């Protein structure tokens with residue numbers, strides 16, 4: 349029996365997220381039919397856009413789906429999955445995907461593999477465990493499976509199709525949650541998860557001023573996104589949303605520059621997939637040098653300004 | 663107000679781990695075990711809420727008998743009592759969610775406080791599964807929790823910023839890193855904890871029909887990356903990035 353995939357297209361109200369195309373890429377590793385699902389209010393344009401990559405897109409519009417709340421979203425996703433006889437339900441392992449999909453699994457009586465990094469066959473996956481210190485191969489035994497996908501491990505699907513969009517009747521059911529507000533981290537810079545270059549600062553930057561003075565000019569010069577270690581987020585120097593690591597964001601840019609970061613495994617878990625890693629640290633024994641491709645040993649307050657000057661001169 | 667907090671016994675985040683001979687588990691001899699850090703944060707939050715609104719904090723763990731250590735530690739912080747569901751084998755997330763659900767149905771807490779993620783399985787699924795089974799609303803990755811009558815106002819660490827939700831009680835809340843800083847247990851707290859009730863029950867006594875929906879076929883250490891090159895100066899770095907790697 350061939351698989352029937354349902355891929356959730358996450359969106360921000362105007363665009364669906366590129367990470368949803370990574371979820372699609374993972375689904376396509378298992379032969380079968382692909383369906384997309386877009387939920388929300390006023391979502392036609394996003395459904396149309398997603399249908400450029402998926403042959404059949406279901407559009408669940410309802411006032412009760414205006415805000416992405418786990419309880420009503422899970423019900424509608426599960427209802428659609430049942431109506432098409434889905435065998436595999438996929439989403440990107442973003443904060444939103446992680447919030448909703450386990451509830452979908454319960455509704456479908458499904459087993460769930462979280463944050464997978466590889467598809468072995470139609471029920472077997474690899475996933476990072478213990479902060480990526482260990483890779484687990486896991487198998488699901490349920491007739492229906494729910495899977496969230498680590499976006500950095502699957503290149504977004506680029507091939508285009510002429511898919512169809514069809515509206516489905518959505519019933520959000522009981523909702524015990526109200527959306528009150530969202531305070532976005534404003535930034536002119538690229539999004540951390542999608543950036544081709546990331547510059548991250550750690551406690552070695554010494555203070556919020558030090559962080560600003562070192563990291564911003566370097567990021568500006570490289571048109572990079574800014575990341576940070578947990579120590580820096582906990583100290584309130586930068587928004588929590590910038591934390592890279594096991595319990596923060598996972599990034600895999602072309603170039604990752606770690607400035608004054610020791611390289612604890614919880615941090616490394618979030619950036620070791622980067623193509624080229626540069627570490628700048630005064631301690632030659634710092635574990636970050638074990639994962640870096642290139643290292644500079646010395647004071648970030650002299651090295652980083654010089655680096656910015658030399659980049660400017662190129 | 664009654665708060666039920668889940669506490670998982672996990673390997674220390676600083677431990678160097680090795681795969682055991684079965685190939686599906688890690689060697690635990692000589693490895694320090696701790697309470698999952700997110701669960702400690704959940705315990706702290708529960709204590710603060712009860713200090714403010716009155717009530718009781720009950721801690722729950724599922725696992726080997728040794729998890730009593732982590733439950734006693736939570737009681738030394740101030741939790742009132744503990745429940746240990748003794749299970750010999752490692753259970754999958756769905757099974758754990760069924761067990762927690764059953765205990766929640768018996769205990770009827772106003773809030774079920776859990777960690778956003780266990781630092782060994784890293785699966786971030788059990789709390790949401792429990793919420794769905796109970797038909798509760800949820801607020802995951804909490805950064806701030808305020809109780810307002812029948813509702814909990816929760817600020818969550820969402821993608822791209824902070825989201826505020828109001829969730830009707832009873833509900834499930836999961837703790838993120840910056841929700842609070844857990845207190846240390848005091849000496850009198852540790853002494854008192856020894857006398858607090860700890861109800862140890864065998865998994866079989868719950869009468870649940872648990873069938874694993876996920877099994878671990880294999881654990882492996884990822885290939886070790888070769889340590890990179892230490893460069894003499896900034897100029898060399900710039901030329902490597904430009905000419906060799908072509909990333910700038």
Ligand SMILES: Cc1cc2nc3c(=O)[nH]c(=O)nc-3n(C[C@H](O)[C@H](O)[C@H](O)COP(=O)(O)OP(=O)(O)OC[C@H]3O[C@@H](n4cnc5c(N)ncnc54)[C@H](O)[C@@H]3O)c2cc1C
Nearest residue numbers: 550551552577578579593594595596608610615630647648
């Ligand atoms: C449950 C849990 C989850 C966690 N999740 C994460 C996570 O997601 N992400 C994360 O990052 N961490 C996480 N951590 C924390 C992690 O273990 C480390 O504590 C943290 O990454 C350290 O941050 P840091 O490297 O900035 O600070 P430090 O470890 O203090 O390192 C600072 C570094 O800067 C160097 N330095 C100092 N001054 C200078 C200078 N003038 N010039 C050059 N170098 C200098 C020092 O040599 C040192 O190596 C987690 C921890 C736990 C327990």
Ligand SMILES: Nc1ncnc2c1ncn2[C@@H]1O[C@H](COP(=O)(O)O)[C@@H](O)[C@H]1O
Nearest residue numbers: 668669670724777779780785786787788
């Ligand atoms: N064996 C267990 N005993 C008690 N609580 C658990 C257990 N396993 C998971 N949990 C709870 O579920 C949360 C999320 O775990 P996970 O979904 O595995 O990332 C943890 O932070 C714990 O609060």
